[in-house]
Amino acid sequence: MEQKSAQDRSPRSPSLSTSDARRAIFERLSPITGWERVAVRDALGRVLAEDVIAPCNVPAHDNSAMDGYAVRFADLGHDETALAVVGTAFAGKPFTGIVGAGQAVRIMTGAPIPQGADTIVVQEATRSEAGRVFVPPGQESGQNLRLAGEDLAIGGVALPRGKRCGPAELGLIASLGIADVVVRRRLRVAFFSTGDELASIGRPLGPGEVYDSNRYTLFGALSRLGCDILDMGVVQDDPAALEAAFREAAGNADVILTSGGVSVGEADFIRELVNRLGEVAFWKIDIKPGRPMAFGHIGDAWLFGLPGNPVAVLVTFYQFVQDALLALSGVSPLPEPVMFEAAAAESIHKRPGRREFLRGQLATTGGRNIVRLAGTQGSGVLRSMSEANCFIVLPEDCGDVAAGEPVLVQLFDGLV
Ligand code: AMP
Ligand code: MG
Numbered sequence: 001m002e003q004k005s006a007q008d009r010s011p012r013s014p015s016l017s018t019s020d021a022r023r024a025i026f027e028r029l030s031p032i033t034g035w036e037r038v039a040v041r042d043a044l045g046r047v048l049a050e051d052v053i054a055p056c057n058v059p060a061h062d063n064s065a066m067d068g069y070a071v072r073f074a075d076l077g078h079d080e081t082a083l084a085v086v087g088t089a090f091a092g093k094p095f096t097g098i099v100g101a102g103q104a105v106r107i108m109t110g111a112p113i114p115q116g117a118d119t120i121v122v123q124e125a126t127r128s129e130a131g132r133v134f135v136p137p138g139q140e141s142g143q144n145l146r147l148a149g150e151d152l153a154i155g156g157v158a159l160p161r162g163k164r165c166g167p168a169e170l171g172l173i174a175s176l177g178i179a180d181v182v183v184r185r186r187l188r189v190a191f192f193s194t195g196d197e198l199a200s201i202g203r204p205l206g207p208g209e210v211y212d213s214n215r216y217t218l219f220g221a222l223s224r225l226g227c228d229i230l231d232m233g234v235v236q237d238d239p240a241a242l243e244a245a246f247r248e249a250a251g252n253a254d255v256i257l258t259s260g261g262v263s264v265g266e267a268d269f270i271r272e273l274v275n276r277l278g279e280v281a282f283w284k285i286d287i288k289p290g291r292p293m294a295f296g297h298i299g300d301a302w303l304f305g306l307p308g309n310p311v312a313v314l315v316t317f318y319q320f321v322q323d324a325l326l327a328l329s330g331v332s333p334l335p336e337p338v339m340f341e342a343a344a345a346e347s348i349h350k351r352p353g354r355r356e357f358l359r360g361q362l363a364t365t366g367g368r369n370i371v372r373l374a375g376t377q378g379s380g381v382l383r384s385m386s387e388a389n390c391f392i393v394l395p396e397d398c399g400d401v402a403a404g405e406p407v408l409v410q411l412f413d414g415l416v
Contacts, residue, residue, distance in 0.1 A: 015284035015291070017396060018319060018355050024282055025295055025320060029302070031330040032254055034185035040173050043165040045226035046183035047330040052159040057149035058175050062113040064089070066144045069104040069126060069133050070117035073141040081135045085128065089114055104133050113145060120144035152176065162332030184330040187225075190253035190301075191218050192232035192245055194261040194270075195308060200234060213382065214259040214306075214313050221317050222257075225325055237261060239269055246277055250298040254328060257321065260308030262292040270294075274303060286396060288354045289379030290316040302328070309379040315357045315391070318415050338414055339393055341406040342369035348394070348401040355396050359388035362409055371409050388412065 016024065035049040064070065071083060083104035089095035091110035099105055099116035107113075107120060119141055127134050152158045158176055159169060165183075173181060198212040199205050212234050222229045230253055235245045242261075249256040261270045267283070271294070274280050278298035285293050289312035294305030304321050306313050323334055342362055350356055359374040374388035375381065393408040394401065401407055 014282070015286050016282050017286050021282060021285045021293075021295070021320060022323070025324050026327060026334075028281070029324060029327050031332070032184065032187060032328055035182050036185055037180050037182050039180050040170055040178070043173065043181050043183055044167070044170060046165055046186075047326075048159055048161050048163045048165065048181060049184045049330065050182045051157045051161050052173060052176070052178065052181060054152040054154050054156050054158040054176050055178065056176060057154045058152040058158075059146050059148055059150065061148050063091075063146050064107045064109055064111050064113060064120045064144060065146050066120055066122045067109050068107060068120050068122040068144065069135070070095075070099060070107045070114050071104045071119050071121055071135060071139075072099060072101065072117055073119040073139065075102060076119075076135055076137070076139055078137050080137065082132050083135060085131055085133050087114075104135075106133075118142060118145075162330055164326070164329075164331050186228040187255060187325055187329045188230065188253040189222050189227045189255045189257060189325065190230040190232055190249035191215065191222070191257035191259075192249070193234045193259050193308075194237060194242065195234070196237045198234045198260075213310050214308070217310060217313055217382075218257060218259070218317070221314070221322070222325075225322065225329075227325060227329075237266060239273060242270065243273055243277070246273065246298055246303075250277070250301040253301055255325065256298065256301050256303045257306060258303070259306045259313050262294050262305045262307055264292075267292060270305065274298060274305070278303065285316075285320075286354045287315070287319070288356045290319075290357075291354070293320065295320070307379075310382040311359070311379045311385055314385055318391075319357065322415065337410065339408040339410045340369070342371040342409045344392075344401050344403055344405050344407045345370050345372035347403045348373065348392070348407070350394050350398055350400055352397050352399050356392075356394040356398075358392040358394065359384040360390045360392040360409060361388055362390045362411070369409070371407065 083102055085106055086103045087095045088106040089111035090108050094112040095105045095114040099114050105114045121135050121139055125136055193212045193214050197209050199209040201211055232245060235241050271280055274296055278296055280294055280296040283294050284291055289309055290307050292307055293316045296303050306316050327334055358377055360371040361374045362371045371392055375384045377384060390409045390411045393410055
């Protein structure tokens with residue numbers, strides 16, 4: 001028999017709530033250093049390492065927010081005012097003259113405001129006749145103008161460091177005429193699956209074997225986050241093989257992800273191994289699925305020992321690992337997890353104690369959010385994740401839920 005570790009000799013090894021576990025993780029992590037300069041398109045999914053300072057105003061000049069007429073507000077009276085139309089201003093072709101008293105210029109959306117004019121009257125409010133436009137009363141001074149620098153002012157912080165770039169950020173950077181930005185280097189994540197029963201795809205299954213799906217799930221989740229990934233394959237439940245794998249991973253990556261081998265029965269020797277090579281900060285979380293999830297470090301590499309069950313892998317990844325990877329990648333501030341209420345379409349059995357993450361199908365029907373369970377909820381049933389579009393989150397103290405009662409849901413789409 002293997003010797004029991006100190007943690008095992010304690011009456012009960014502590015099990016953390018979801019929020020305590022998240023706190024324990026985030027209080028330890030600090031972002032990786034290292035950066036590179038990339039072209040705007042390559043910044044998609046990357047984290048800004050420096051503030052992006054606006055080198056110009058956006059918009060660059062005062063311009064019209066509507067199609068209509070540029071007028072001098074002082075000309076407008078209490079009744080309908082007739083103005084002489086002296087030209088047209090297009091977005092790419094400004095009106096170069098001056099709008100004098102009693103005059104107006106026809107103007108298109110985005111066209112610079114001609115000199116002399118200060119107000120835009122929308123086309124629909126006017127009528128025109130023989131080179132004149134008739135403006136009804138009730139206009140407001142300065143209406144329908146977009147002022148230079150209103151969106152981004154020259155010299156100001158257009159995007160703060162720590163921002164992860166999505167489509168809007170790429171467009172915003174381009175709107176400033178900036179061709180490249182400084183981003184953090186990609187996080188390097190090594191991962192492997194553990195289990196004597198695991199077969200890699202491409203060969204027939206032997207007796208008692210299962211295909212290793214977790215490495216593909218993790219490949220998908222990590223690729224989508226923009227990590228540099230190191231797939232180390234399957235490692236047998238063998239102390240020497242595991243030690244070699246942990247050492248190699250720790251030498252090559254910022255983060256090590258493993259799946260399997262953390263549940264009762266297999267846990268002891270992995271825990272002892274990690275405690276010998278590094279440190280295990282915690283081992284158990286009060287969640288379902290995914291109760292055994294190890295967090296710690298080996299050398300400078302952070303370690304997340306995920307459960308083996310395929311659904312538990314994704315639950316623990318989304319609830320703990322993903323935000324940890326974002327924090328390590330320099331994302332700051334981290335977005336708060338967003339949850340909202342939906343009515344349970346059916347009753348759900350739950351025992352108080354653990355926080356449960358069920359897989360749900362959320363639909364908005366007649367203006368109401370209604371969520372039903374997405375098929376069989378076993379922690380090995382990956383199909384439930386595929387058929388679901390959200391987690392149904394039942395907090396620790398929650399018991400049975402009756403049909404129609406409100407439950408919290410967390411959309412998968414918001415998890416990326
Ligand atoms: P474990 O956490 O190692 O006890 O594994 C729990 C369950 O998940 C067992 O049924 C394993 O066969 C299964 N499992 C573990 N690793 C994988 C994997 N990489 N792919 C698919 N199933 C797995
Ligand atoms: Mg195993």
